[in-house]
Amino acid sequence: MTDTMTLWIMIITLGIGSFSLRFLFLGLVGDRTLPPWVLRHLRYTAVAILPALVAPLVIWPAANDGAPEPARIAAACVTMVIGYWTKNVLLGIVCGAVTLFLGLYVIG
Numbered sequence: 001m002t003d004t005m006t007l008w009i010m011i012i013t014l015g016i017g018s019f020s021l022r023f024l025f026l027g028l029v030g031d032r033t034l035p036p037w038v039l040r041h042l043r044y045t046a047v048a049i050l051p052a053l054v055a056p057l058v059i060w061p062a063a064n065d066g067a068p069e070p071a072r073i074a075a076a077c078v079t080m081v082i083g084y085w086t087k088n089v090l091l092g093i094v095c096g097a098v099t100l101f102l103g104l105y106v107i108g
Contacts, residue, residue: 070107071099071100071107072100074100075096077098078095078096080092082095
């Protein structure tokens, strides 16, 4: 099978899977009231996804061929501490970004 065919099969398969998951919640359950325990768990979905996306970039950065970098680790720690301390996500992200840029400027 050619690479182009494999790519299109993957795109179509992932599109069907994504549509199915969204339809399950929006199409079938969208007009019903969800139990409080489900709503409580759904509230933490975004909080769980952001670290899952960022953690590999901090621990195994592709820019360094997978070698951990102190500036990235420091930025992640500052982001977590500021976000937890102030309960402000945007302030945590901004402080982490400033720490990363300063760390890369000082080291590099």
